[in-house]
Amino acid sequence: MRNTDITDDASFTPTLPRVERLRLHDTVVEHLRNFIVEGRLAPGVKLNERELCEMLGISRTPLREALKVLAAEGLIDISPNRGASVSRMSAAEIREMFELMSGLEAFSGELACERITPAELAQIKALHYEMLACHAQNDLPGYYSRNMQIHDRINEAARNSALRQTWLSINRRLQALRFRSNFSASKWDHAVHDHEEMIKALEARDGKRLATILRQHLLDKRDAVLLQDAQQQAVSGA
Structure with missing residues (x-):
């Protein structure tokens, strides 16, 4: 044959x-x-x-x-x-989306502390050190890329498919705003400090602590973006 x-x-x-x-x-x-x-x-x-x-x-x-x-x-x-x-979101939409995301991130962190593996934690820590290097070099796109990978890995480590799909959907809408929230040097420095505290909470498997950090981290981003929009409107209306 x-x-x-x-x-x-x-x-x-x-x-x-x-x-x-x-x-x-x-x-x-x-x-x-x-x-x-x-x-x-x-x-x-x-x-x-x-x-x-x-x-x-x-x-x-x-x-x-x-x-x-x-x-x-x-x-x-x-x-x-x-x-x-x-797309342009209104101030009310921005406020509501960040409030929702703060809850999703907090829940992700709480579950991740229960379910994350040592290998996953090591990957997140590696991304964290890369992110710190980008911050030191004032490389915001590089910083943001690692930053979002960290948040994504924490959400994946929660191992909840329903949470995962909701988080992905909302995060797509907020990516540009999350990037903008670091335009202020002081806000950017504060976000870096938050991430250092996130790593400590993950290492300690302290779900309540990580949930608190993540919730406030997202609400701070909400406030930074709303302040930027208000300032831009004030300038354009002057």
């Missing part, structure tokens, strides 16, 4: 183009998400498809597919008549 070559099968469909398309899709989504989180695409800004396509070196089809993903995450708004624009 001769060896069968998969190309002899008329029903065989190569998978490489599909994989390449998925990679392109994920890459475009990631780039646009980072643009929004880091403020390069500011809240309320109308997105110019032609300029974005030129910037990313892509056609309009993958761009529009990526915009649909970001719209589902609540990061952009798409209107049939006006196109796409970066």
